[in-house]
Amino acid sequence: MVIGMKKILSANIFLFFIFSIVFTKFSYAQFNDYSAKLGLQMNGIINDMEFDKDLRPDNAEFKLSFLGRAFLRFELFSDMIETEFGGGAGLLTGVDVHNLKWWTYIFPFDVRFIFSPFDVDVWNPYIFAGVGAMYYNIDKFPSIPSPNPINTDGWAAVLPFGGGVEIGVSESFILDFSGGYTYTFSDDLNGYNNGKDNDGFFNVNIGFTFVNGSGSSDNDRDGLIKSIEKDIGTDPDNPDTDGDGLKDGVEVSKYFTNPLRVDSDSDNINDGDEVLVHKTNPLLADTDEDKLKDGAEINKYYTNPLNPDTDDDALFDGDEINEFKTNPLKSDTDDDKLNDGDEINLYKTNPLKADSDYDGLIDGEEINRYKTDPLNTDTDGGTVDDFTEVNRGTNPLNPDDDIVKIDVPIVLEGITFETGKAEITPESEVVLNGALKTLETYTDIVVQISGHTDDVGSETSNQKLSQRRADAVRSWLISKGIDPNRIIAIGYGENAPIVPNDSDENRRKNRRIEFKRIK
Secondary structure, three states: OHHHHHHHHHHHHHHHHHHHHHHHHHOOOOOOOOOEEEEEEEEEEEEEOHHHOOOOOOOOOOOOEEEEEEEEEEOOOOOOEEEEEEEEEEEEEEEOOOOOEEEEEEEEEEEEEEEOOOOOOOEEEEEEEEEEEEEEEEEEOOOOOOOOOOOOEEEEEEEEEEEEEEEEOOOOEEEEEEEEEEEEOOOOOOOOOOOOOOOEEEEEEEEEEEEEOOOOOOOOOOOOOHHHHHHHOOOOOOOOOOOOOOOHHHHHHHHOOOOOOOOOOOOOOOHHHHHHHHOOOOOOOOOOOOOOOHHHHHHHHOOOOOOOOOOOOOOOHHHHHHHHOOOOOOOOOOOOOOOHHHHHHHHOOOOOOOOOOOOOOOHHHHHHHHOOOOOOOOOOOOOOOHHHHHHHOOOOOOHHHOOOOEOOOEEOOOOOEOOOOOOEOHHHHHHHHHHHHHHHHOOOOOEEEEEEOOOOOOHHHHHHHHHHHHHHHHHHHHHOOOOHHHEEEEEOOOOOOOOOOOOHHHHHHHOEEEEEEOO
């Protein structure tokens, strides 16, 4: 009997391996992720009772009993421990010591707990144990009387345990192979009670299981059911497969990013930081299309990845960094009082050099204050550079004043005196500064300062007044450091008018100081 049972178990184990190899190549199932399983089993039963052990005759005929069983299985505790409610009907049969047949009808009902720790797709080994009750009814008694009283029918507690393997055929269909032992709290099942051991039986099973809701759970609560995660390759037990700070379901359904890649757009910022911290587009490496990747803007250049022109200078950040080499965080890189965009697009000046033409004047002052050309050192083409003209007081836009010509008088407009006096007023010093700069610039020239009046008053008094005024201008220039030998002061009185003294306006014009180079 023992040898026969071993052969049967060996054959079933062999079948398990054959089915495992075949279905591993062609089938896919999710055993530990479903809503419910409904199964049917056909059990072959090998009795473990008196007539099969102690009282078995040598010529006993082997009898295989059968049990049909149905079950409903749920994951009530976890995805590794299933709870199964099952029941069935079968016939226990065997032969007694006289090789005569007996049989008993059985109707077992039990609750089983199935432990399957492996999260696999094709085959699923498991072990089980349970508790239940079995109704039995002895229909054919053995040919020898029982030494102890028996109950011909009734209920007996049962303890089933064993193990098996599920083979996935599809997402909704599983083949099941199992074997085990059922211990009963009764010695009456075969109609013979020896008062020593309770009855029991071995069973081998082949069955099939229908799966409802396979792959429909979301154990990691990431918004994706397990079957979808299996399809796209994410980890159904990890809500953030790529570790980018976004749940897989959010990546797939909301942001459409790749849940398997930390940085979907390859801009060196992980998707979670783009969405949650920087508010950039995790699908677009350059959110603001400024020719810089968001990661470079945030981590390297500190520019705004949502604004293509961070410093509002009319140049894209990417162009500033890659083409113009200007500072994308500073609108006026060279501090010349012109923003970089105007320098490049409008004035064509160098945004990296404050003085594009190297004339000593910064570009912004040339354009906004002096109106000179920042790309030309001598805007008026009069042979004297703009810087010199500005600093000596001549007009950098007028070539006629670039060189102080001999015997060509220049009226110093704006020099005024109090009536009948020779004291220089404070407002006159602005004009005198121009004459001073000319003398400081041209250190080898000698000039004449001439004073003139209108015809009001006597000629003698006008002569003396004009001389005093010319001397006052000479003294002011000497006080500023000019060599006295370079300045001659002459008063002409009313004898050299430039317009007739026939009106107040003309008389004002005749009251003047002239500056003239004489050497």
